[in-house]
Amino acid sequence: MNGTPRKQVGLFVTCLVDLYRPVVGFAAIALIERSGPFTVVVPDAQTCCGQPGYNSGDKESALAIARQVVQAFEGFDHVVVPSGSCAGMIKTHYPELLAGDPAFAARAKALADKTYELTQFLRDVAQWDGVYSEFAQTVTYHDSCSSLRELQVKKQPRELLAKVGGLKFKELPDSEPCCGFGGTFCVKFPDISNRMVEDKVANIEATGADVVLAADMGCLLNIAGKLKRKGSKIEARHVAEVLAGMAQDSAIGEGQ
Amino acid sequence: MQSTSHLFKDNAARALNDAHLQQALTHVRTKFITKRQDAMDALPEFDALRDAARDLKNHVLSRLDEYLVEFEGNVVKNGGRVHWCATPADARKTILDICRTAGAKTVTKGKTMVGEEIGINDHLAANGIEPIETDLGEYIIQLRNEPPSHIIAPSVHVTRDQVEATFRKIHTDLDPNRNLTEPSSLLHEARVKLRGRFLVADVGITGANFLIANTGSTTIVTNEGNGDLTQTLPRIHIVLAGIEKIVPSLQDAGLLLRVLARSATGQEMSAYTTFSTGPRRPGDVDGPDEFHVVLVDNGRSKLLGTEFEEMLRCIRCGACLNHCPIYHNVGGHAYGWVYAGPIGAITTPALIGIEHASPLPEASSLCGRCEQVCPVRIPIPKMLRHWREEAFERRLHGNRARWALKAWAALATRPALYRLAMRVGVGVLGMLGSRRGRFSSLPLAEAWTRHRDLPAPQGRTFMAMYRGKK
Numbered sequence: 001m002n003g004t005p006r007k008q009v010g011l012f013v014t015c016l017v018d019l020y021r022p023v024v025g026f027a028a029i030a031l032i033e034r035s036g037p038f039t040v041v042v043p044d045a046q047t048c049c050g051q052p053g054y055n056s057g058d059k060e061s062a063l064a065i066a067r068q069v070v071q072a073f074e075g076f077d078h079v080v081v082p083s084g085s086c087a088g089m090i091k092t093h094y095p096e097l098l099a100g101d102p103a104f105a106a107r108a109k110a111l112a113d114k115t116y117e118l119t120q121f122l123r124d125v126a127q128w129d130g131v132y133s134e135f136a137q138t139v140t141y142h143d144s145c146s147s148l149r150e151l152q153v154k155k156q157p158r159e160l161l162a163k164v165g166g167l168k169f170k171e172l173p174d175s176e177p178c179c180g181f182g183g184t185f186c187v188k189f190p191d192i193s194n195r196m197v198e199d200k201v202a203n204i205e206a207t208g209a210d211v212v213l214a215a216d217m218g219c220l221l222n223i224a225g226k227l228k229r230k231g232s233k234i235e236a237r238h239v240a241e242v243l244a245g246m247a248q249d250s251a252i253g254e255g256q
Numbered sequence: 257m258q259s260t261s262h263l264f265k266d267n268a269a270r271a272l273n274d275a276h277l278q279q280a281l282t283h284v285r286t287k288f289i290t291k292r293q294d295a296m297d298a299l300p301e302f303d304a305l306r307d308a309a310r311d312l313k314n315h316v317l318s319r320l321d322e323y324l325v326e327f328e329g330n331v332v333k334n335g336g337r338v339h340w341c342a343t344p345a346d347a348r349k350t351i352l353d354i355c356r357t358a359g360a361k362t363v364t365k366g367k368t369m370v371g372e373e374i375g376i377n378d379h380l381a382a383n384g385i386e387p388i389e390t391d392l393g394e395y396i397i398q399l400r401n402e403p404p405s406h407i408i409a410p411s412v413h414v415t416r417d418q419v420e421a422t423f424r425k426i427h428t429d430l431d432p433n434r435n436l437t438e439p440s441s442l443l444h445e446a447r448v449k450l451r452g453r454f455l456v457a458d459v460g461i462t463g464a465n466f467l468i469a470n471t472g473s474t475t476i477v478t479n480e481g482n483g484d485l486t487q488t489l490p491r492i493h494i495v496l497a498g499i500e501k502i503v504p505s506l507q508d509a510g511l512l513l514r515v516l517a518r519s520a521t522g523q524e525m526s527a528y529t530t531f532s533t534g535p536r537r538p539g540d541v542d543g544p545d546e547f548h549v550v551l552v553d554n555g556r557s558k559l560l561g562t563e564f565e566e567m568l569r570c571i572r573c574g575a576c577l578n579h580c581p582i583y584h585n586v587g588g589h590a591y592g593w594v595y596a597g598p599i600g601a602i603t604t605p606a607l608i609g610i611e612h613a614s615p616l617p618e619a620s621s622l623c624g625r626c627e628q629v630c631p632v633r634i635p636i637p638k639m640l641r642h643w644r645e646e647a648f649e650r651r652l653h654g655n656r657a658r659w660a661l662k663a664w665a666a667l668a669t670r671p672a673l674y675r676l677a678m679r680v681g682v683g684v685l686g687m688l689g690s691r692r693g694r695f696s697s698l699p700l701a702e703a704w705t706r707h708r709d710l711p712a713p714q715g716r717t718f719m720a721m722y723r724g725k726k
Contacts, residue, residue: 013718013719015668015678017718018678018717018718018719019678019681019682019713019717020682020711020713020714021713021714022714022716022717022718022721022722023714024718025718025722026718026721026722042719042722044671044672044675044719045671046671047667047668047669047671047674048664048668050665050668052661052664053661053664053665054641055622055641055644056644056648056657056661057641057643057644057645057646057647057648057649058645058648058658058661058662058665059645059648060665061661061662061664061665061668062665064665064669065665065668065669068668068669068671096638145621145622145623145624145625146624149623149624149625149627149628150624176625177581177623177625178581178621178623178625180581180621181621182620182621182622182623183621183622184657185618185619185620185621185622186621186703186704187703187704188618188619188703189265189268189582189618189619190703190704190706190707191268191269191272191706191707192268192272192582192585192586192619193621193707194706194707194708195272195585196581196585196621197707197708221710221711222708224694224709224711225694225704225708225709225710225711226707226708226709228693228694228708228709228711229696229707229708229709249714250693252711253693253694253709253711253712254693254694255690255691255692255693255694256690256691256693
């Protein structure tokens with residue numbers, strides 16, 4: 001690596017990681033910096049990616065937030081997001097959202113081109129396979145809809161998890177349907193959302209795994225909330241915690 | 257058809273608690289999906305065909321007027337007639353006039369969703385003409401006095417037991433002790449009942465999967481052959497179709513046929529693919545004396561050139577319904593109008609007005625599976641968002657959600673204030689929830705905690721911890 005200039009990576013923490021699970025942010029920083037000649041920077045001017053407004057028809061709010069994110073992150077070599085849906089928002093939706101704004105259209109496109117979901121960055125950009133963490137549990141993995149269908153990320157988290165010492169991986173049956181989170185969907189249509197997460201949790205239980213991992217806090221809060229309501233012993237964690245060897249905190253929804 | 261789309265939430269609640277419906281829907285959730293996947297796996301060029309199908313439909317939409325006029329010219333050349341109907345009322349009147357002129361008493365029908373759109377059955381019945389559905393699924397729901405719940409499987413919401421009960425209730429002239437336990441015995445009974453009706457019908461109405469501009473032909477695909485009997489036995493054949501069904505040539509129809517059945521049922525081709533080109537010619541052994549094509553606009557042309565134009569690519573295969581987790585749980589009737597599932601959620605607001613259907617575009621987690629399987633690559637989630645924007649602009653959802661979104665945006669565009677607010681909020685929630693790690697109920701969070709716990713935050717925001725460490 002000597003002589004290679006270190007690249008600046010902007011970390012878009014996401015509002016849910018910021019609010020719910022700061023350990024994921026630290027895990028992401030550790031992983032990015034281990035994966036290559038990268039220096040992670042966390043800009044202060046970050047809040048939310050704008051999905052609540054964008055997906056609820058409030059385009060004006062979404063635009064204001066999108067412009068703020070473009071300004072805060074356009075200066076980095078890469079931008080990494082520990083969430084498929086927020087990465088998808090920046091990567092696939094910002095260029096469309098800002099297409100009609102001459103001051104921002106090209107900048108949104110440029111930002112989109114260098115923005116990655118965390119596991120996607122680690123594999124596709126850093127081409128990293130130096131995971132050396134240990135996690136002696138049986139795990140299954142939930143693909144978020146955005147990772148799967150907006151970003152075509154499926155093999156990356158599995159390749160990374162395959163390197164974790166002691167980890168036994170069980171593929172989730174019928175893994176492609178939505179878990180029922182869907183942002184505001186889960187509170188606008190709670191009874192339909194509940195049937196969806198019931199199905200998801202039943203499939204998770206069928207794997208016999210101790211832990212379910214995912215790369216989206218929205219899905220994880222939904223799935224963990226349902227598992228705990230059912231009294232299940234299965235834990236839910238963000239995949240970054242396990243990859244970085246930082247899975248010592250209580251799992252999502254577990255007491256301290 | 258009277259819409260209840262504005263009551264989606266009530267409809268959905270009923271559907272979730274309907275044990276028969278839930279049992280019937282398991283078929284959609286499993287078989288349709290694996291069959292389509294198998295068909296795709298067996299055809300390596302499937303995705304390339306989807307691209308070609310998308311491009312073809314886009315081309316047609318860009319020159320819709322020219323192709324429609326070319327189609328009319330060729331229908332007339334073949335001895336048929338084309339009727340241009342801007343509204344459902346125009347189409348109903350046109351069809352009733354044709355039936356009356358023919359002195360029709362009964363009309364057999366092949367499957368047509370546009371027929372549902374314009375409410376043709378009720379209109380004919382109200383005017384003393386009996387419509388008889390001949391597709392097995394349509395026949396079943398006609399006996400049950402229900403609308404279809406799926407584009408290609410209209411009675412998918414009905415269980416075998418319910419079909420048996422319906423047949424016993426309606427077919428009172430048959431032996432009450434007959435054995436109807438096997439699906440094949442139900443099929444046989446419907447076949448016997450329908451056979452006589454085919455022979456006496458004066459008019460046959462079918463839909464069209466494609467209208468072929470350079471030959472003036474119309475195409476239907478069926479698995480039962482009922483469409484052929486509907487259009488060849490009566491004296492008059494009426495084809496009822498939306499204007500977007502046009503394709504330039506037979507070759508183009510061939511392209512769409514290759515993706516249609518595979519996407520719909522996982523078949524390579526439907527059992528019957530029938531092309532009709534005008535009335536019976538001298539020397540033909542069968543065919544109708546008159547051939548009419550009723551072209552329905554009903555709001556479609558207004559979508560051209562708008563952000564909603566792409567929905568006109570739809571070839572009505574039903575794949576988006578088959579892969580939709582919302583449809584899987586509530587079925588088709590909850591959507592409250594003719595078209596259900598993802599395509600229904602974007603089409604219904606276009607055809608009856610967003611003000612009458614505003615819950616439909618909301619009722620999606622935007623999971624994107626519909627777009628993933630669409631044979632003509634309609635970006636359904638994008639269209640759902642467009643409808644949500646329209647509903648938001650027109651303030652169709654009340655003020656509470658509106659102010660919540662505006663307040664969130666106001667905070668999110670002021671990072672320093674946001675950090676402070678989040679630090680305080682998360683601190684309080686984290687403290688309250690630290691022992692158990694979750695909440696089983698919380699003020700303002702009932703919609704979440706009704707069915708699941710709300711995990712508690714870890715207690716400090718990432719931004720506060722990160723700054724503390726720096």
